[in-house]
Amino acid sequence: MRKKIVAGNWKMNLTLLEGAELVNDIFKGLPILSEDKKVVIAPPYTHLTQTAEQLTGMIDVHLGAQNCACEASGAYTGEVSAAMLKSAEVEYVIIGHSERREYFNEDDATLAKKVNQALSNGLEVIFCCGEPLAIRDADTQNEYVENQIKAGLFHLSDSQMGHIVIAYEPIWAIGTGRTASSAQAQDMHAHIRGVVAAKYGETTAENTSILYGGSCKPSNAPELFACPDVDGGLIGGAALKASEFIGIIEAMA
Numbered sequence: 173m174r175k176k177i178v179a180g181n182w183k184m185n186l187t188l189l190e191g192a193e194l195v196n197d198i199f200k201g202l203p204i205l206s207e208d209k210k211v212v213i214a215p216p217y218t219h220l221t222q223t224a225e226q227l228t229g230m231i232d233v234h235l236g237a238q239n240c241a242c243e244a245s246g247a248y249t250g251e252v253s254a255a256m257l258k259s260a261e262v263e264y265v266i267i268g269h270s271e272r273r274e275y276f277n278e279d280d281a282t283l284a285k286k287v288n289q290a291l292s293n294g295l296e297v298i299f300c301c302g303e304p305l306a307i308r309d310a311d312t313q314n315e316y317v318e319n320q321i322k323a324g325l326f327h328l329s330d331s332q333m334g335h336i337v338i339a340y341e342p343i344w345a346i347g348t349g350r351t352a353s354s355a356q357a358q359d360m361h362a363h364i365r366g367v368v369a370a371k372y373g374e375t376t377a378e379n380t381s382i383l384y385g386g387s388c389k390p391s392n393a394p395e396l397f398a399c400p401d402v403d404g405g406l407i408g409g410a411a412l413k414a415s416e417f418i419g420i421i422e423a424m425a
């Protein structure tokens with residue numbers, strides 16, 4: 173059975189002290205989770221070792237990073253490699269977030285290289301996809317997202333695909349307060365699962381967790397997470413407040 177996951181993406185927010193306080197507050201309110209449910213916290217790089225220490229002994233909560241380099245090592249000033257993340261006890265890495273694609277010009281080929289780096293260093297990948305508003309308005313979102321998945325993931329072997337979590341994040345819903353309806357989310361998630369099944373077979377597709385992201389809140393998470401193909405969420409703004417993040421975790425519990 174596939175896992176349900178709520179992952180918090182802090183983006184470029186919080187100082188070390190603020191981050192430590194947030195993690196402590198999350199611990200205080202964390203519900204008991206069954207074995208098939210996980211929480212991931214993805215703080216900025218500077219926070220990773222501190223957060224790893226805080227997470228020691230927490231079996232339900234896993235450490236994530238928001239990005240990794242597409243190269244293994246060398247003269248790439250400012251970059252952080254997948255091997256470095258692994259050595260900092262990171263388990264998950266977010267790759268292909270729309271902000272990375274848009275503001276840092278990360279194209280499909282670069283993202284495929286990042287996925288390879290992450291997998292070859294034993295990290296689990298949260299691979300993001302999602303369409304801009306113009307594509308949704310033109311009703312071509314299914315083809316658009318399918319192409320992102322093919323370009324980023326379809327070079328992987330069956331066993332590598334087992335280490336991929338997909339996050340569907342319509343760009344028009346990220347940080348806008350405008351959430352996809354549960355029907356829109358379910359339609360796209362079912363489409364994504366079908367795309368994975370066509371390449372990797374039904375079993376792999378059934379075992380792949382597909383998260384929804386984009387203005388997910390405690391108020392809309394229960395309805396979204398109740399959809400049969402929505403296996404949790406990738407949370408931005410609401411991951412910065414313990415009470416909201418816990419509310420969303422409770423929606424999958």
Ligand code: PGA
Nearest residue numbers: 346347386387407408409
């Ligand atoms: P949001 O961000 O929850 O603030 O909309 C989601 C994301 O970008 O992962």
